[in-house]
Amino acid sequence: MVKQWSEDLIPVERACTLDGLFYQRLHRSPDRKAYQWFDRATERWRSLSWRETADQVARWRAALSAEALSAGDRVAVLLRNCPEWVIFDQAALSLGLITVPLYTDDRADNAAHILQDADCKVLLIQDASRWKRLAPAIGEALYPERVVILEDGEQSRRLATYDERVMIAANWLPERGEPWTQRVADPQSLATIVYTSGTTGRPKGVMLSHRNILANAHASVTMLDVYQEDVFLSFLPLSHMLERMGSYYLPMMTGSTVAYARSINQLAEDLQMIRPSVIIAVPRVFERVYQRIQDQLQGRPKLLRSLFKLAVRTGWIDFERRQGRRGWHPLLLLWPWLRRKVARPVLERLGGRLRAAVSGGAPLPFGVAQLFIGLELPLVQGYGLTETSPVVAVNPLEDNRPDSVGIPLRGIQVRIGADDELQVKGPCNMLGYWNNHVATARMFTTDGWLRTGDQARIEHRHIFITGRIKDILVLSNGEKVPPADMEMTLGLDPLVDQVMILGEGRSFLTAIIVLSSELWPGLARDYGLDPNQAESLSNPQLLRDLLRRIRDALADFPGYAKVRRISLTLEPWTIENGLLTPTMKTKRTQVLAEYKDAIERMYAEHH
Template structure:
């Protein structure tokens, strides 16, 4: 039987890798026969695997084709593709030639993609479908530096030929060329490796310049906190265009020699979890929150006994967790016996829906609500919350398995420093801090002060060295009375209730707090029927009795918040805020300004006459 030491024997040090392409070459050299990636092959309808040696052969073909574009080291090349082996091949080929990769979200709007292509000066673009280019090509005068578009779909199948420039070519044709693989560019670890455009909830995105060393250092620091092994398999579904997935779900496994399986889509995530049965999962809070809401809705249907058993399982599981962490007494004989009954009856059934063998689950990109964390941890899931931002490559802090305090962002990762500014803003300093914002020197100086401290924009508390994020500086709403409202905390608490799919509270410069609430269809149907109303009738959303019931429910949810933070009026909605309608960022954060603009008339109506609904 292999020991933990044996399983980590091929961990690649930063110094050995040097650069991100150096990391790939070293992994291939050390473990060419080890499975690197799994991906669903739609042509044959089954999952296929590639080892590191096979990946090296593929990357070589991509490198040969990309080198024929004769781009100078430092030139930018973009990729707008869903997660997959092709994404990895393109990036590794580009990095080996000294090019800077610009990742784009697969579902981003053509207008935003055009802006990023223009701002970055990208000269090549890899896309997944002809339709992507059909929508983007109409804006090609905005980004004149783009020379080559490479498409996974065959361009010959287009009803109307695409007129250049830029040239549009099918990947199969583009890779079908002879000749030797061009030699690797001797990049410096401090050279830019990527421009990651922040998907912020307001304003135009900024290109964050991250070096090879920024990302390698961050991945290595994470591995000190969260040991990862050859026999681990990660299921990747967050976009690789986001720094969180890129570092933890791509380079960290490469450094450790773990396998990555690419999920087919968010819609098939549940099925893919059951098929792949991952040992590690990297996700954002919304995924755990939706799973929690489904559990709660199912319990409502199953009745009092099911709910009582579930609550008991969570309670005992939580006590077991506290005891294991050294923060609670060992559970008694009766609870131990009950756990032997409840584990297979309750806990194992829920965890089986996640594949049944998760060794570790990580949540990042936004705070995870306490009820959700307590639920999954109580069921026995090793759920760790962390904190970071793109400008830090991205991780700044995290919890460890043996030292896990849910509700906190954990301790700074090894080698990172943190402190609080006078206004409570969290400042961070580490080798992972970005080189700066692309072509924005003034904004770079605002983000990174003369002492090298990155200003995160997040309000935090620190207790016993642990970080507790309390919201964004910009998300603190100041009411007309001068009272301050932690919008993020309120929205997180509301969204934990199975009735509410999404929530946005309003109160900046206002006399009281209101909320826009997107309802979960099944829970809404049950609530409407309680009032003998038709859930499909839009007028039911305006029914004052229904609204009063919702406000009462909010009062219970927000009972621990001060009186001035209580929601007095609501606008009920059924259409979710999504990537497609432009109201969510790719990491599923609500775009506050866009939502407020879209529903300006409804918000104005909530404050008409300043009459409080009671």
């Protein structure tokens, strides 16, 4: 463990801009380790100090300067998380350019739309195969004027030979660049346009200023102490504003180290290798680990399973007692032993050094939070939107209510408006949507508060999200049903990969369920069905049993949460087939269109 935790926070006024933040960091701790990543070529972990990072930024600045760009021009980046993401962004910002991040696994037509909508003059892209996928979607369009492929190789060289726009980074970059000084710039000026993948229609470009993001990073640090000795493990895409603020600008402000995970599949090994002290993740990551623990427990003797349950229960009691929400309990006498025998081995598999694990981007199921907190993982849930740069609220470790999304960051005001909508005001609210005055006007109230679209209540400063205004299903009897919590509960069943609850304008609820392709063959055989035959999915006995299973899972919900019919499929909803956004949210309108016939059948059967 680290013996000494020390703070080295750069004030917002000193940084002034995001590139000023880097400049200040370079001069404060030039020789400290800034970034760590796995080099696939040498199959070894490598690292860069702040000074070495600055040397690279100087090269990229020189290359960008040679492209006849003017301050205010847009440049796009489509890379996996790696030091070059940060280096390119810093080089661009220091020249007054505006960065437009693209999702690595977004559909080509979406990425092409963004490049044209923002007039991106330069695109930095990971490899030749990604450019080959994207180029046809761009066609004869004007932008980008220059394409820089990061990874060298035979394919990249071939592309560079016959397309004059294309260059390989190694050839585009000079040997070295000139040192530079911190520029004088308006903190309110535009720093980045981040396209949010709406669940309806084309993505909208959220305009965020330098001050928006700096204010958000600084306010986040006032809620959760971060030190120079901290190591962040970065694995959410940097194109996602939560990761960009939380695992890039914030650690730069605090002088912490960022290590880039190799992939989600290798996360377990990377946690062991890097032993991070802070991670930021979406609930899906915690749900996966939760599911793995549950699966492993299934095969263990009953005594061990009971011991594990007891440990989680006792750890939770201890957590509630330390939070000042309950008194002493006799089970706490067992806690030192249970912690050593049960909790610690689980935490060791997460690296054994985590001071804080932050979950955001979607609601965290309470049962998942309870398990990890019961095992003494310091897990807190937060909440935000790209439009708020992005964090609005987070649970402090000392006042952690896992069923809430936390308390508002310092400097951010919240209120409950019409329809119980959570509304936000503060220095982190976006400048507006790029090229879209109508959408911008709709996003703000007449007195200047940003509408989140989420329904909420506030108790003891904590915000509880209760639903989403757009997703509320209104049944034909006027009953209003928020489907998100029900879908989240059903999604914890290992048989269920994806689920969508329906019922808008109907007299009862139904659900479309994407079954786990791994578990389906075994399930089909249990019913004497052929897993390869499509009609097996509509076997009456199977549907009846699964419906019962769903009703049991939703037993704690109010009376309205009764699903009467289900339709099963094995076809997953993906970004490629247009049923998921790049941030893995279900596009409800598209799913409704895709399964129109199946939905009509479910409602017809009932009459």
